[in-house]
Amino acid sequence: MDLFLSLDPSIAKRRAVETALRRSVALGQLPVGSRVPGTRELATELGVARGTVTAAIDDLVADGVLVTRERAGTFVARAPGASDAARVAPVEPTMRWDLRPGRPEAGSFPLARWSAALRRAAAGWTPTGADEDARGSLELRAQLAAYLARARGVETTPDSVVVCAGYRSATNVLAVALRGQGAERVAIEDPALPALDTAWRWAGVQTVDLPVDAAGARVDLLDSSIDAAVLTPAHQFPLGVVLSAARRRDVLSWAAASRSVVIEDDYDGEFRFDRRPVAALQRSAPDRVIYIGSTSKSLDPRLRLGWMVLPPDLVGPVAATTLALTGGVPELDQLALAELIRSGDYERHIRRQRREYARRRVLLDQVLAQAGSTATGISAGLQAIVPLPPRSHGDEGGTLRAGDAMLHTLGRYSRTDDHPPSAVVGFATPPRSQFDAAIHAFARWLREASGSDAARVIAPSPRHHAG
Numbered sequence: 001m002d003l004f005l006s007l008d009p010s011i012a013k014r015r016a017v018e019t020a021l022r023r024s025v026a027l028g029q030l031p032v033g034s035r036v037p038g039t040r041e042l043a044t045e046l047g048v049a050r051g052t053v054t055a056a057i058d059d060l061v062a063d064g065v066l067v068t069r070e071r072a073g074t075f076v077a078r079a080p081g082a083s084d085a086a087r088v089a090p091v092e093p094t095m096r097w098d099l100r101p102g103r104p105e106a107g108s109f110p111l112a113r114w115s116a117a118l119r120r121a122a123a124g125w126t127p128t129g130a131d132e133d134a135r136g137s138l139e140l141r142a143q144l145a146a147y148l149a150r151a152r153g154v155e156t157t158p159d160s161v162v163v164c165a166g167y168r169s170a171t172n173v174l175a176v177a178l179r180g181q182g183a184e185r186v187a188i189e190d191p192a193l194p195a196l197d198t199a200w201r202w203a204g205v206q207t208v209d210l211p212v213d214a215a216g217a218r219v220d221l222l223d224s225s226i227d228a229a230v231l232t233p234a235h236q237f238p239l240g241v242v243l244s245a246a247r248r249r250d251v252l253s254w255a256a257a258s259r260s261v262v263i264e265d266d267y268d269g270e271f272r273f274d275r276r277p278v279a280a281l282q283r284s285a286p287d288r289v290i291y292i293g294s295t296s297k298s299l300d301p302r303l304r305l306g307w308m309v310l311p312p313d314l315v316g317p318v319a320a321t322t323l324a325l326t327g328g329v330p331e332l333d334q335l336a337l338a339e340l341i342r343s344g345d346y347e348r349h350i351r352r353q354r355r356e357y358a359r360r361r362v363l364l365d366q367v368l369a370q371a372g373s374t375a376t377g378i379s380a381g382l383q384a385i386v387p388l389p390p391r392s393h394g395d396e397g398g399t400l401r402a403g404d405a406m407l408h409t410l411g412r413y414s415r416t417d418d419h420p421p422s423a424v425v426g427f428a429t430p431p432r433s434q435f436d437a438a439i440h441a442f443a444r445w446l447r448e449a450s451g452s453d454a455a456r457v458i459a460p461s462p463r464h465h466a467g
Contacts, residue, residue: 005046006096013048017056020046025065025076036066036074045431047106097405097438101238101383101426102301108353108432109300113345114336121335134319136163136307137334143341144307148293151347152269153279155286156309162319163329165304166294167267171196174228174263174290175203177314177321183227189217191238191413194398196230209416212236216243219251224258231262233281234269238413238424240377240385248281255288261311262289268297270350272380273358287311295337297382298350305329305337357382360427364439371443372450375425382428385410388421389449403445405438 005020007013024030036042039057043050057074060066067077098106135141141158148154164170178186186200187210197207208226211218217231229251233243243251255262264281272278282291286309294306310318322328340346361379368374368386375384388400388409398412400423410422423442430438 005042007046007048013052014055014059017042017046017048017053018059021056021060022065030076032076032078034076035072036076038073044107045433047431049111097434097441098429099405099407099426099438099442100399100429101408101424102297103426103429104297104300104382105353105356105428106431108356110340110345110349113340113343113349114299117339117343117345118332118336120339121332125332125335132328132331134323134328135159135161135315136329137331137338140334140338141307143338147341147347148280148291148309152266152277152293153283154291154309155283156291160286160309160312160315162308162310162315162322163334164306164308164322165326165329166296166301166306167265167292168199169304169326170292170294170306170308171230172199173318173322173325174308175199175205176325177318178228178261179203179205180321181314181317185226185228187222187226187229189231189236190415191410191419192230192232192415193237194413197415211416211418212239212241214241216241216247217251219243219247219254222251222254222258222260224260226258226260228261228263229255230265231281232265232267234266234278235272235378235381237265237267237381238383238385238410240381240383242278242378243281248284252281252285252288255285260288261314264289264291266291266293268381269293270298271354271357271382272378273354273361274379277380282309290314298346298353303333303337305333356432357428360435360439363436364425364427367439367443368446371447373443373446383424383426386423386425386446388423389446390421402442402449405442405445407442 005017005024007016007020009016011019021030021036030036036057037045039050039053042053046053057066061068061074064077066074068074138158140163141161144161145156145158148156164173183205185206185208187208188197188200189212190209191212200207210221210229216233216236217229219229222229231243231251233248235242251262254260262281262285266280269277269280280291282289288311290311291309292306295303296306308318337346358379361384364375364384373386375386377384398409400407400409402423407426408424410419410424413424425442427435427439
């Protein structure tokens, strides 16, 4: 059967799955005697590990709510009593469709291939107790250097790669390392990830807002007082624009003339649908550009695996700072990713997801057109910007409840609030079986809000000024 389950993100996943199933029984969505969907199906739909679902079902079996019949499956054993009702928390209907950006498709993680890669890595791993290279596993650095060269045009060798625990970890490390090299001011795109300026200010580096327009970051505003500029040139987050060819040349000229560095965040560079991706900016100036990538958009942000490709004079300081601040990344995880790349499974997974996200972007454009709206930004990545009716605002956290759909507003990502009211639609987030319904639900709300001016009016989100 088709069964809608909503997980409470504020509690542990095992308990959230148990609570959701218990709620379905209490509400009669799973009547007594009905068969519960299989653990594999539930895990895929909910975007959690199969073991988490199995453990939650075991708890419900032990409680007598469910019963397992050999070779038949799991069934609802009894109607809920008072104790069950007390344990079921209400869920707002506005939580039904999750269109918040920044995450790959729920349930898309290639768990079987990752598990196989992890087993192969463990089989050849010999714990020695010796200190590891501060740059990370040589096997992973070699695989990354080859992959980045062919997929993103990055010019590198294993010696220039430093493995890190994702993009935010890389930012923390670079802020400390570059401050140690004398950096005093850094320019950060606006809009950008929330609180991206925090790590720099904690490290004692002054941050400067760098506006973004249709041609990308306003690099013409950079001067010799800026020591570093943080850019997303291939696909700006969240506006979805590309740094123009002229501005790419200008920013590299600025970096060379001022002896500054460009920090290139290539967070979803693999996912361009309208044409082949533009090569990484790093390729044009490997001695002035720090390239950062991670598995957060290709696989899952919870892996906490990323990499930095550095100019030769920064490899040592950044590697030492990585080890001092984070202790490095677990070696087995690094070896598993190396195996996933070496086998070709990593790139096959990316190609599959690229096709799926391309399909979703086409459908999003079609559905919005029917609703009298449109999405801005190039056809790429995991999110798109959609203008909102004039009186639409998110809550104080920059979250928008659009009927049954939950999204983020552009104000959540802007420190200067110099943008019209817009929604950042994470079209990659919902599982495959829910995407079409989620997009149509948002479009219905958009059409109704635009026609009747019935959009929910709440206080606009606060701004996080760079200082």
